[in-house]
Amino acid sequence: MATYPQRFRFGNFVASIIWLILWILIIVSLVGLPLIFIILFYLPLPPVNGEVLTPYLFLSMMVDPTRTLPILHFIIHTDLFKVAVFPGFSFAALLAAVTIFVERKFLAKMQLRIGPLYCGKIEGILQLLADGLKLIAKEIIIPSGADKPIFWAAPIAFVATAAAVVALIPVAPGWVAADVNVGIIAVFAILGFFPLIALLFSWASNSKYPFIGGLRALHQMIAFEIPFFLSALSVVILSGSLNLTDIAKAQHPYWYIFFLPISAFVFFISSLAELERIPFDLPEAESEIVAGWLTETSGMIFGLIQLGSYVKVYALSALFVVLFLGGWAGPQIFPKELAHGPTAGLMGLLTLQGVYNGVTVNAIFWFTVKTLGIIMLMLLPRGISPRIRIDILLHTGWYKLIVLTFINMFIALALIYGGILGPGGLLTAH
Amino acid sequence: MEKNLEHQIDESEKLGMQIVKESEDDRLMTLSVGPQHPGSGHFRFTIKVDGDYVVHCDPDPGYVHRGEEKMCEYRNFIQNIPHLERPVIHDSANITYSYSLAVEELVGIQVPRRGQFIRAIASELDRQIYTLYWLAIYGIFLGHSTMFMWPTGDRELFIDLMDALSGARVTHAFNIPGGVRNDIPDGFKDKCLRHISYFEKRLKEYEDIFYTNPLFIQRTEGVGILTKEDAIGLGVTGSVLRASGVPYDIRKAEPYDVYNEIDFKVQYMKSGDSLARAYVPLLDMKESCHIMRQLLDKMPESGEVRAKLQPTPKGPPGEAYRRVESGRGALGYYIVSDGSPKPYRVKISVGSFRNMIALPHLLVGSKLADMPSVYWSLNYWPVEADR
Numbered sequence: 001m002a003t004y005p006q007r008f009r010f011g012n013f014v015a016s017i018i019w020l021i022l023w024i025l026i027i028v029s030l031v032g033l034p035l036i037f038i039i040l041f042y043l044p045l046p047p048v049n050g051e052v053l054t055p056y057l058f059l060s061m062m063v064d065p066t067r068t069l070p071i072l073h074f075i076i077h078t079d080l081f082k083v084a085v086f087p088g089f090s091f092a093a094l095l096a097a098v099t100i101f102v103e104r105k106f107l108a109k110m111q112l113r114i115g116p117l118y119c120g121k122i123e124g125i126l127q128l129l130a131d132g133l134k135l136i137a138k139e140i141i142i143p144s145g146a147d148k149p150i151f152w153a154a155p156i157a158f159v160a161t162a163a164a165v166v167a168l169i170p171v172a173p174g175w176v177a178a179d180v181n182v183g184i185i186a187v188f189a190i191l192g193f194f195p196l197i198a199l200l201f202s203w204a205s206n207s208k209y210p211f212i213g214g215l216r217a218l219h220q221m222i223a224f225e226i227p228f229f230l231s232a233l234s235v236v237i238l239s240g241s242l243n244l245t246d247i248a249k250a251q252h253p254y255w256y257i258f259f260l261p262i263s264a265f266v267f268f269i270s271s272l273a274e275l276e277r278i279p280f281d282l283p284e285a286e287s288e289i290v291a292g293w294l295t296e297t298s299g300m301i302f303g304l305i306q307l308g309s310y311v312k313v314y315a316l317s318a319l320f321v322v323l324f325l326g327g328w329a330g331p332q333i334f335p336k337e338l339a340h341g342p343t344a345g346l347m348g349l350l351t352l353q354g355v356y357n358g359v360t361v362n363a364i365f366w367f368t369v370k371t372l373g374i375i376m377l378m379l380l381p382r383g384i385s386p387r388i389r390i391d392i393l394l395h396t397g398w399y400k401l402i403v404l405t406f407i408n409m410f411i412a413l414a415l416i417y418g419g420i421l422g423p424g425g426l427l428t429a430h
Numbered sequence: 431m432e433k434n435l436e437h438q439i440d441e442s443e444k445l446g447m448q449i450v451k452e453s454e455d456d457r458l459m460t461l462s463v464g465p466q467h468p469g470s471g472h473f474r475f476t477i478k479v480d481g482d483y484v485v486h487c488d489p490d491p492g493y494v495h496r497g498e499e500k501m502c503e504y505r506n507f508i509q510n511i512p513h514l515e516r517p518v519i520h521d522s523a524n525i526t527y528s529y530s531l532a533v534e535e536l537v538g539i540q541v542p543r544r545g546q547f548i549r550a551i552a553s554e555l556d557r558q559i560y561t562l563y564w565l566a567i568y569g570i571f572l573g574h575s576t577m578f579m580w581p582t583g584d585r586e587l588f589i590d591l592m593d594a595l596s597g598a599r600v601t602h603a604f605n606i607p608g609g610v611r612n613d614i615p616d617g618f619k620d621k622c623l624r625h626i627s628y629f630e631k632r633l634k635e636y637e638d639i640f641y642t643n644p645l646f647i648q649r650t651e652g653v654g655i656l657t658k659e660d661a662i663g664l665g666v667t668g669s670v671l672r673a674s675g676v677p678y679d680i681r682k683a684e685p686y687d688v689y690n691e692i693d694f695k696v697q698y699m700k701s702g703d704s705l706a707r708a709y710v711p712l713l714d715m716k717e718s719c720h721i722m723r724q725l726l727d728k729m730p731e732s733g734e735v736r737a738k739l740q741p742t743p744k745g746p747p748g749e750a751y752r753r754v755e756s757g758r759g760a761l762g763y764y765i766v767s768d769g770s771p772k773p774y775r776v777k778i779s780v781g782s783f784r785n786m787i788a789l790p791h792l793l794v795g796s797k798l799a800d801m802p803s804v805y806w807s808l809n810y811w812p813v814e815a816d817r
Contacts, residue, residue: 111579208461212798278573279645286468287571287802384639386646387573389799390482 016122040071079177087171089163089311095371096310100128102372103379110383135303143296147204154201155297155304161193162308165315170245172328172363183244184232187319188225191274194312195221198283198293205296213292216390217283220273223397224280228270230405231263234412235323238421244319248327254427255326259415263408264324266401268377271316273397275309277378279385282393317374321367325374330366334358458485463801465493470805473812475789482797487790491783495816502776506742507533510773512603517780517814519600520563523549523556523592524756525814526605531686531752532763533607537745542734545609546687547725551622552595552604553754554722558588558629559600560757561711561718564809568708569640571802572649577640584632587625594618607743609736619726626719633716641712650704654792654804657702664788667781668759669714669809672698673706680755691728694721704800707807742771758782758809782815 060067075081082088101116105123108115116124142151168183168190170176180186195217202214236242238259239250257264273280284292291297297305321327336358388396416422458478464470472494478486498517502510514529515522527549534541541549562581569577589599594615596602604611640646656666661674671678677696681689697713699706747769753762759781768774785808792804 107575111576112583113579208459212459278575281573282799285573285799287573288799290467383576384643385574386569386577386640386643386649388645389649389797391797391799392645392648 013123020122020125082175082177083167087169087175088167088177091171092163092166092311092314093307095314095368095375096307097128098372099310099313099375099379101125102376103382106376106379107383132303135300138299140299140301141296143206145206146296147206150200150204151296151301154197154204155301155308158194158197158201158308159304159311161190161197162311162315164190166311166318168244169315169318169322170248170327171318171367172360173245173249175360175364176245179243179245182242184236184242184247184323187244188229188232191228192221192225194274202293205293207296209289209291209295210293212289213283213285213295216285216289217276217293219390220276220280220282220393220397223394224270224273224401227266227397227401227405228274230402230409231266231270232323234260234263234405234409237409237412237416240422244322245327248322248329251326251329255324255329257324259421260324260408260412262404262411264320266404266408267320267323268374269396269401271320272378272381273393275313275316275378277313278382279388280393281387282390285387313375313378314371317371317378318367320374321370325370328363328367330362330369332358332362334362334365461798471812472816473810475805477793477798477801479798482799484793484796484798484801487793489786489789491786491812491815493816494813498817499776499778502773504772506744506771507537507607507773508739508741508743510776511606512601514778515601515603517817518560518756518758518811521556521560521757521811522601522603523552523605524560524754524761526603527553528752528754528756528761528763529765530605530607531754532750532765533743535750535752536748536765536767537607537739537743539608539737539739539743541609541687541737543688544613544730544733545735545737547729548595548610548614548735549605550688550692551614551722551725551729552592552602552610554718554725555588555592555595556602557718557757558715559585559592561715562588564757564806564811565636565711568803568806571806572646574640574643574646577636580632580636580639584629587629591618591622591625594621606736608739609734611736613735622722622726626722630716630719633712636712641709647705649800650708650803650807651701653704653800654707654796654807655701655703656707656788656792658700660791661702661788664784664791666759666785666788666808668755668757668785669710670707670785670788670807671759672696673710674702675700680753680760684753686752686754688725688728692721692724694724704803704807707809708803711809744769744771753779756781758811758814759785778817780814780817781809782811786810786815 076086084090101124104127105115107113116127118124119130120126142148165187167177168180168187170179178186195214198217199214202210202217235247235256238256239247241247241250276283282292284294286292289295294302294305337356416425420426421428458480460476460478462474462476464474465472473489473491474493475487475489477484477488496516498514501513505513511526511529515526518525530549562585566578566581566585569575569581592602592604593599595618596604596611602611656664656670656674658675661671661676666674667678675698677698679696680686681692681694682696694717697710697717699710699713745767747767749764749766751762751764753760755761760779761781762779764775764777764779765773766775789805789808789810792808793801796804
């Protein structure tokens with residue numbers, strides 16, 4: 001019978017991943033590292049460790065690779081690195097790519113399908129790359145009568161806004177691109193731009209279906225933004241801070257999800273609505289309004305909006321982790337200090353003497369694991385749920401979720417005034 | 431003349447169709463749904479929306495009209511079969527079944543008993559294939575992608591059986607005047623029973639993931655209610671009629687071939703909303719499994735499957751009208767013969783077209799978001815309606 005899916009052989013999957021990693025390592029060491037050294041040769045670098053980087057010094061670095069570690073240390077602590085690479089956009093985009101792949105395979109297994117299979121030989125792991133190349137190669141069609149500046153600007157604004165949310169999320173202590181004291185308010189302020197972009201884009205594309213989709217996005221935002229704020233407000237009440245790093249630190253012994261499960265639930269539902277994922281994908285409802293506000297998108301305009309929405313998935317899952325799951329908290333499974341091995345030579349570079357920080361690595365690991373878990377939960381409704389109707393959606397947002405958040409706010413206040421949490425509370429870490 | 435028009439307007443208002451004047455049109459938005467809309471199929475209807483409410487609906491079928499009825503007049507009775515099943519390629523056993531019945535009546539052939547059973551089995555298998563396809567599209571129309579994949583996959587169970595039976599996955603040309611094209615292969619009965627029992631387990635899972643889903647019930651309950659009187663008045667048929675509380679099934683009302691020997695219940699529901707129209711096909715599928723078991727049980731072990739016919743059969747001048755219960759309801763053929771090997775006239779009465787008439791009646795006053803659930807619950811297959 002053709003209904004049976006092909007058997008998933010986990011051993012082969014792992015083996016092929018190991019092969020891939022091996023090849024990547026070989027390519028990096030043969031091509032990548034020399035390339036980096038050549039590029040560094042031409043870059044004007046500031047004095048590091050009291051030494052000005054000269055070509056002679058660089059040659060000495062090639063003899064003793066551990067001498068590059070201070071430079072590495074310097075680079076990863078620059079703001080540019082934080083914004084562009086690690087807690088910022090590249091990390092989010094990488095996780096978004098992982099999300100897309102996992103979503104495809106996970107949904108396929110759920111629906112007795114196989115999913116991407118051939119591209120990249122290993123369970124279709126390079127399918128995303130192929131899709132990306134296809135989207136870049138495609139022609140961008142702009143409908144006649146469209147408002148061209150906004151039509152071009154909106155997808156870029158969408159990705160930029162998603163990246164702006166990512167910049168506010170602390171991944172580990174001290175590892176945040178913008179550590180602002182009103183972090184949570186800033187996050188909500190930025191999230192408020194998304195429906196505006198959707199509406200502008202749909203209006204600019206001069207078509208009926210996008211226009212209905214844009215209006216739906218606006219309705220959805222108004223209905224779900226208030227429970228979204230209020231569910232985060234009870235967290236703020238408990239932690240006494242608006243700074244996301246402080247909120248994560250305040251959950252030191254006990255995570256807030258144990259005290260505020262309803263709030264976490266409301267936050268999760270509202271973020272699904274904010275992300276326009278099934279069952280709340282009304283602005284993109286295919287069978288009713290073609291593709292909603294994305295109807296007129298083509299080529300890389302569509303690609304950018306998809307990238308932005310998956311970065312947004314990461315951002316909101318990370319926000320859930322920071323607010324309710326204790327951020328980066330978790331048992332220390334990485335060694336705090338690497339054993340004193342060779343301090344010079346290639347081995348010294350590989351063990352990252354002086355750069356490695358066990359606490360940070362551990363924090364990043366737990367944060368990523370928790371975020372991926374929440375992302376998996378967000379993918380799940382797509383396989384089990386039909387689309388909701390707009391009036392039921394508004395009813396859910398305005399009547400049910402707001403009441404639930406108020407209940408939870410009273411629970412939070414009771415916890416504070418009962419002396420259980422808060423400053424000097426029973427369960428607060430001393 | 432004017433009086434007649436007013437009368438018509440009154441009649442259509444009674445049926446829920448509002449007449450919208452162009453001058454009041456400013457606040458209304460006209461949306462064209464189809465034929466290139468993901469939620470329409472080969473069909474187009476224009477709707478006018480006032481905010482989120484549909485105030486006017488104008489179905490416009492005919493995009494896939496192929497002139498099947500006219501084509502019949504240039505071919506003889508046997509040559510007609512392969513092109514007549516094209517309108518519903520996944521329910522081809524039923525659309526050729528009633529044609530065969532009508533031709534047999536005209537020509538005067540008696541089908542062998544074993545042939546009658548195999549014909550009924552083929553038509554039940556095709557009913558399952560059609561209904562699963564319908565259910566898959568209903569699932570994706572409501573945004574439930576799992577419900578699209580599962581029935582499309584389980585359809586293969588019955589497609590495999592039909593493949594073993596006739597040699598083709600779809601468009602079998604299997605039911606022909608005089609019986610069936612060939613006898614069943616060895617081991618077909620065991621395979622069929624195995625597939626049916628697996629499929630019955632799957633039907634329970636469908637109920638768990640789709641039919642009992644609170645969001646599905648919220649979206650379909652009380653939506654597009656077709657009352658019993660309206661259903662009879664508009665002349666809908668099949669599962670749509672049965673969902674409105676009329677237990678009418680051609681297999682029971684006018685039993686053809688061996689159906690009077692089969693013990694089965696006509697499944698119906700009383701509420702007449704989209705939920706009932708989605709539920710009745712599921713109940714039908716369960717009942718169909720039951721019917722298939724009985725057919726396999728009662729089938730004679732051996733014998734002729736096809737009556738001997740001339741190469742170009744012809745009968746005396748006359749007319750015949752025979753109908754069967756297809757996946758979409760009553761499917762009838764009216765054939766007039768002038769005594770030549772080719773039919774003089776062939777008219778096909780299909781369930782799809784009769785169900786489509788209820789669309790404006792149900793859609794007006796409902797929300798735009800209800801459009802897919804109401805439209806597809808009408809068990810409408812555009813290609814069949816256009817013929």
